[in-house]
Amino acid sequence: GAVVSQHPSRVICKSGTSVKIECRSLDFQATTMFWYRQFPKKSLMLMATSNEGSKATYEQGVEKDKFLINHASLTLSTLTVTSAHPEDSSFYICSAREDRYTDTQYFGPGTRLTVL
Amino acid sequence: AQSVTQLDSQVPVFEEAPVELRCNYSSSVSVYLFWYVQYPNQGLQLLLKYLSGSTLVESINGFEAEFNKSQTSFHLRKPSVHISDTAEYFCAVSDYDTDKLIFGTGTRLQVFP
Numbered sequence: 741g742a743v744v745s746q747h748p749s750r751v752i753c754k755s756g757t758s759v760k761i762e763c764r765s766l767d768f769q770a771t772t773m774f775w776y777r778q779f780p781k782k783s784l785m786l787m788a789t790s791n792e793g794s795k796a797t798y799e800q801g802v803e804k805d806k807f808l809i810n811h812a813s814l815t816l817s818t819l820t821v822t823s824a825h826p827e828d829s830s831f832y833i834c835s836a837r838e839d840r841y842t843d844t845q846y847f848g849p850g851t852r853l854t855v856l
Numbered sequence: 857a858q859s860v861t862q863l864d865s866q867v868p869v870f871e872e873a874p875v876e877l878r879c880n881y882s883s884s885v886s887v888y889l890f891w892y893v894q895y896p897n898q899g900l901q902l903l904l905k906y907l908s909g910s911t912l913v914e915s916i917n918g919f920e921a922e923f924n925k926s927q928t929s930f931h932l933r934k935p936s937v938h939i940s941d942t943a944e945y946f947c948a949v950s951d952y953d954t955d956k957l958i959f960g961t962g963t964r965l966q967v968f969p
Contacts, residue, residue, distance in 0.1 A: 746899070774957070783946065783959040784900075833899055835957075845957055847892070849899035 743767055744836050746848035753824055754856055761819045761851045763834030769814035770836035774845060775807070778831040790817055824855040858883045860949050862960035870968050871939055877932040877963045879921075879947030889930040890948040890957070891921055900946065906930065917941075942967045 743766040753759050763773055772791050776784040788804075790796040790811035798804045806828075808820040817836075821828055831852055835845035861880045869875050881887060888907050892900040904915040911923040921932045930947060947960040 744899075783961045786956055786958075789956070835900075844890075844902060844905060846902065847900040 742838075742844075742846040744770075744834065744846045744848040746834055746851050748851060749849060750852045750854075752854045752856065755825050756823055758820055758822045759824055759853060761821075761832055761834075761853075763817045763819070763836065763848050765815045765836040765838075765846070768836075768838050770817075771814065771839050772837045773811055773817040774835045774837070775809060775817075775819050776833045776835065778833055778850070784833060787819075821853065824853070826855045829853055829855045858887070858949050858951065858958045860947050860958055860960035862947055862963050864963050865961065866964045866966065868966045868968065869937055872936045874935050875933065875937050875941075875965065877945050877947075877965065879930045879932065879960060881928050881930065881947075881949045883928075883949060883951060885951050888950050889921075889923060890950070891915075891919070891930070891932050892946045892948060892959075894944040894946065894962075896943070903932075903945070937965070937967050939967050939969060941965060 745764045747762045774789050775787045778784050786799050787802045788796045788798045788809050790809050792811050792814050796809035811817040831850050833850040835847045837845045859882045890905045891903040893903045894900045904913045906913050906923045914920045919934045921930050923930050944962045944964050946962045948957045950957045
């Protein structure tokens, strides 16, 4: 149980284009989903927290107009990197949590974004 | 503010040897503690967690961790490692109020034959 998928697993795009990454909870309803960014040999950096049906809460220093997050249903959240640039190249990981009382996040396999 | 410190960035060890991956945290409130494992080119998988109750928690693959409140530690141990345990291990802390997971910088466990 508690499986989270991400699509695509890898994406290469040209500078200036937008990329959408999907995060799905496959066997549970996720009231909260989180988006992280992982740099090489670095820890995960929380970008934003999204609750179903409400606006995402972004961490300090994360541009909300650049990283658009939508959590339209209890099983799907999307991250759109708008006008991507090479410095946006990274490993993006989502996680999902069923409810606050279980307090366990289940992680997706990640999406490797490369911006040329 | 909470923080997590994993002092060892890399831990090399021979197969069947014991291993300890250290994790210390700082927090002014009660915490929940987690260990996640990340295999190459994969996402994070929950290894074990401490929410309350017994301070010693175990995973299904032989790892265990002990919550030590006085030393603010949650070290991960395994008495005999396998080649397949080679991975990156992340310690993380959260609490009910902040609703966020704060990760350490990770420890690369490299098991040699």
